[in-house]
Amino acid sequence: MLNDGQTVSYQKLAQLADHFAQNFVRFDVWPHQICALQCRNNLTSVVAYLSCLRHQRPLLLLDPALPPAQLEELIKRLEIAALINEQGEMTRISTSAFRARTDLALLLSTSGSTGSPKSVMLSQVNLQANAVSINDYLPMLATDTAITSLPLHYSYGLSVLNSHLLLGAKIVLTDYSVMNKEFWQLVNQHQVNSLAGVPFSYQMLKTLRFERLPLPALRYLTQAGGKLTPELTSYVQQLSQQRPIPVYLMYGQTEATARIAYLAPEHLPNHADCIGNAIPGGELLLRDPQDHTVIEKVLTAGELCYRGANVMLGYATNSSELRATQRLNELATGDLAEQLPNGLYRIVGRLNRMLKLQGKRWTLDHLETTFSSQGLKVVCTGRDDFLVIGAIDPNAASEAPAKVSHFLQQQLHLHPTLFKVLLLRDIPYTSSGKIHYQAILNLAGGGTADAAG
Incomplete structure (x- = not known):
């Protein structure tokens, strides 16, 4: 492990993690009592993370940018015993003797810096299964060197760390x-x-003209965390051919410890709109959203469901749920998908990316695609029966909002009281790199309810 010019062997890393465990005795934190870590991409955080895993202290990974009020709310709801700050210093923050279920190893937020009290409960089995599967389908070698290009408090970033630790590979830790x-x-x-x-x-790599950078050691790229825009899809396809280098498009959710499916690089030229097939050890299936029966027919949309050893234990919004003993056998992803005749799966929408306006169901993903075909870059969200659209244009005098509004009224026959169009200079993102739908809804003055997205 490489951190700030310092090289740490795996043996030394294990020693550091065990030495850190002295804090549990010092602050009277017993096995299965919850700790929280303000996690950065550095050795201090990795040591604290591994120490908690090795010594049965369930750990909530936090974005260091989480506002203090939201941190306090989490501490109260989950009865967190101790907080580990960015410098690796532990503080006892609760006198509670609460202990969680014995198979709980890790808690990850479903919303990054937005501070949702809902956390995903993961076990050591979940973490191990996901890391093994990633090693199986990616061309990873024990001699490889990876770098922390994503936050470790985000499931995708953490999966990069875990899969390389399992393999015994090198990892460069950096917050850059x-x-x-x-x-x-x-x-x-x-x-x-x-x-x-x-x-x-990948938008940033395109801006940097990544294809021109001399990187002879680079063997492959991975992408997850949301669907690429048509523009970025074309760029990734070109990138794969120009370097040339395999690019693995991946699909996952925190609820599955990170990974659910991947698209093999040979399918990238013709099927970049697909998520591919289940990761090794996992199984994908489609269920009818109404009666939940399994859909066998190809090109028939249903809710994408996943089975595998990496499926979470469940959600926790309070300490009583941390004691629950349920085990999920199947994860309902909330995404609508279909299976192609060649066996690949393709996402076609999202169940909660639907609004009911004027008695009709509106799929927000389809609406964004419609505007894209009109040459308008938009992000759609909303709540209940109110649509919010962010028209993306850095030009303060842009006519994009007027064009979007005109199209909604004239072409889609939507009454102006049912929508609001905002001009945004750029798309807002959460700390984990996903579109911040809630921020857009808040800008529209509708922030009291959860945004569709």
Whole structure:
């Protein structure tokens, strides 16, 4: 493990993790009492993370940017015993003797810096199964070197760490992003072999003209964290051919410890709109959204469901749910998908990305595609029976909002009291690189309910 010019062997890492465990005795934190870590991409955080795993202290990974009020709410709801700050310093923050279920190892937020009290409960079995599966389908080698291009408190970023730790590979720890020259200096200095990115990462790589960067050690790229825009899909396809380098488009959810499906690189040229097939050890199936029966017919949309050893234990919004003993056998993803005749799966929408306006169901993903075909870049969200659209244009005098509004009224016959169009200079993102639908809804003055997305 490489951190700030310091090289740490796996043996030394284990020693550091066990030494950190002295804090549990010092602060009277017993096995199965919850700890929280303000997690950064550095050795201090990795040591604390591994120490909690090795010594049966369930750990909630937090975005360090989480506002204090939201942190306090989480501490209260989950009866967190101790907080580990960014410097690795532990503080006892509760006198509660609460202990969680014995198979709980990790808690991950479903919403990054938005501070939702809903956390995903994961076990050691979940973490191990997901890391093994990732090793199976990616061309990873024990001699590889990876870099933390995503936050470790985000399930995708953490999966990169876990899968390389399992393999015994090297990991370069850094908080620099792909937009920092220091990041690329580290990539070159340590001959990094792979890069992981969300759609926003690939937008930045396109801006940087990544295809021109001399990176002889780079062997493959991975992408997850949301669907690529048509523009970025074309860029990734070209990138794969120009370098040339395999690109793995992946689909997952925190609820499945990170990964659910992947698209093999040979399908990228013709099926980049697909999520591919289930990861090794997993199974995909489609269920009718109404009666939940399994759909066998190809090109028939249903809710995508997943089975595998990496499926979470469940959700927790309070301490009583941390004691629950249920085990999920199947994860309902909330995504609508269909299976192609060639066996590949393709996402066609999302159940909660639907609004009911004027008695009709509106699929927000389809609406975005409709505007894209009109040459308008938009992001759609909303609540109940009210649609909010962010028209993306850096020009303050842009006519995009007027065009969007005109199209909604004249072409889609939507009454102006049922929607609001905002002009946004750029798409807002959460700390995990996903579109921040709630922020857009808040800008529209409708922030009292959860945004569709």
